[in-house]
């Protein structure tokens with residue numbers, strides 16, 4: 001019976017592939033659900049389920065899903081105001097990546113820009129033993145030079161919602177990003193998937209022009225926001241719209257892809273069930289308003305159980321940390337009657353304007369797959385602070401340093417060459433021992449929250465508090481604490497994070513506010529360095545770096561930020 005179900009699963013996943021027993025097969029078709037996963041039972045996934053420990057076990061689908069991406073320089077008017085954008089295949093957001101849990105995902109990226117390198121990061125993907133596919137120039141590869149192509153390949157060992165984005169300079173926020181869905185089981189049932197809902201803030205000048213301002217003046221008011229690449233300004237632009245059928249339940253996958261905006265998100269008049277945070281399924285809880293900071297994702301289920309009319313979907317920038325000139329009008333429309341063309345008259349929940357930049361309450365974020373942190377050992381303290389350098393430009397520090405790394409000299413290259421001696425500015429924290437629980441206290445006296453994103457791991461939140469200082473009296477929550485890949489370092493507060501050293505590689509940890517990443521709020525964990533060289537494709541590393549060197553030498557490109 002088990003074997004039979006496995007076969008069904010394989011057939012369902014790659015209808016186009018004749019022989020399910022083939023070791024690998026290639027499909028660029030959108031993935032579909034696994035046998036047993038139906039509207040009345042979303043917990044099943046062929047031979048696996050929502051109870052499977054996905055840190056240890058992954059379905060062997062034998063499927064490789066393949067995509068071809070081209071990064072281009074073009075113009076667009078997402079909110080009616082035309083500007084230069086950089087984009088994947090010309091659209092903002094770029095094409096959606098879809099795969100099934102256990103698939104191998106292969107993406108060929110061609111850099112068709114004339115004047116920038118690139119490198120694409122698969123946000124939240126664990127990259128189990130595949131650090132080189134993480135897509136971070138200066139850390140895991142040299143940038144892909146103009147005219148060159150690069151192939152990324154990794155296994156989807158987790159499932160849920162995420163996004164990919166450029167990790168070269170501030171290119172992501174000129175438009176080089178898109179949604180990513182890994183299909184798998186869920187902790188609650190729903191009838192249909194509605195869509196990925198990608199939230200952005202938006203400026204009418206490029207992120208590079210804005211960075212020059214931010215570096216000298218600090219944060220500023222952004223011009224607008226987008227929901228799935230759309231919004232209005234004055235008479236221009238249009239809104240994202242979708243439809244509900246009365247009585248059905250819908251899964252929405254929400255991604256905050258902003259450069260500097262902590263959103264509250266809601267659909268007027270409707271409540272919802274939250275079923276996943278980042279790539280971690282959680283015990284479902286009910287809410288009406290979602291707090292979502294940069295880099296975070298939530299999967300929610302909404303019942304179409306209200307009067308059959310039109311409703312605003314809203315994303316409201318939180319005033320405590322995100323200034324926007326169009327805060328009250330970043331909206332989309334959900335219609336029960338798809339032929340309606342009226343503007344909704346629904347009103348917003350009061351909570352939308354409480355203006356604080358907090359995460360969802362920690363007590364609500366309970367992972368379905370329970371994991372316990374065992375005897376964690378405290379590593380370095382990581383204070384976060386800000387200062388100006390000799391040119392009066394803002395630089396952020398985490399731990400001892402503000403990160404400054406070189407595109408042409410990625411950490412993995414020096415580790416590959418066997419002569420890695422890291423400079424202070426590379427902000428390296430070495431974790432040589434395998435399978436140890438380590439924890440770090442990240443703390444800031446400044447009234448600015450920072451979404452802290454770690455590559456290569458889900459991390460465990462042992463404690464977090466705003467307007468507080470950490471000391472030894474703080475109780476660390478070791479039994480099934482929230483775990484995910486982006487958590488807010490609270491305003492004037494602390495965040496204590498733990499993870500298991502089970503993934504050799506150079507893993508970046510950084511603030512996901514774009515300006516702050518560029519201003520150095522980043523460090524790298526060099527985890528199990530001695531095991532790294534054996535995992536690398538040396539040819540790819542060398543070829544990418546020599547192509548980058550020849551291009552960069554010819555045009556004399558200058559790195560003006562942290563290098564990540």
Ligand SMILES: *[C@@H]1O[C@H](CO)[C@@H](O)[C@H](O)[C@H]1NC(C)=O
Pocket residue numbers: 054055056057058128129157
């Ligand atoms: C991660 O990679 C290691 C080494 O190849 C392997 O032993 C382990 O099973 C992998 N984990 C998952 C969840 O695939």
Ligand SMILES: *[C@@H]1O[C@H](CO)[C@@H](O)[C@H](O)[C@H]1NC(C)=O
Pocket residue numbers: 067068069070089095
């Ligand atoms: C993106 O564009 C390339 C050509 O530049 C094309 O081959 C590919 O099919 C497109 N991919 C998607 C997902 O639209």
Ligand SMILES: *[C@@H]1O[C@H](CO)[C@@H](O)[C@H](O)[C@H]1NC(C)=O
Pocket residue numbers: 073074084086113114115116
């Ligand atoms: C995009 O095109 C503009 C206008 O031609 C040019 O100034 C800019 O350097 C280009 N940017 C990139 C990244 O290729």
Ligand SMILES: *[C@@H]1O[C@H](CO)[C@@H](O)[C@H](O)[C@H]1NC(C)=O
Pocket residue numbers: 115116117169206208209557558559560
């Ligand atoms: C990248 O392209 C942008 C947009 O054309 C340009 O402003 C910027 O200077 C370029 N930066 C680098 C570092 O290549």
Ligand SMILES: *[C@@H]1O[C@H](CO)[C@@H](O)[C@H](O)[C@H]1NC(C)=O
Pocket residue numbers: 221223325
């Ligand atoms: C945005 O708001 C700021 C401050 O409120 C103002 O100085 C600026 O001119 C506004 N920008 C636009 C384009 O309206």
Ligand SMILES: *[C@@H]1O[C@H](CO)[C@@H](O)[C@H](O)[C@H]1NC(C)=O
Pocket residue numbers: 414417419
């Ligand atoms: C490391 O060694 C390689 C050759 O083994 C050499 O080409 C490279 O320049 C060295 N790098 C540094 C930073 O010393």
Ligand SMILES: [Cu+2]
Pocket residue numbers: 449450451511512513516517521
């Ligand atoms: Cu920050």
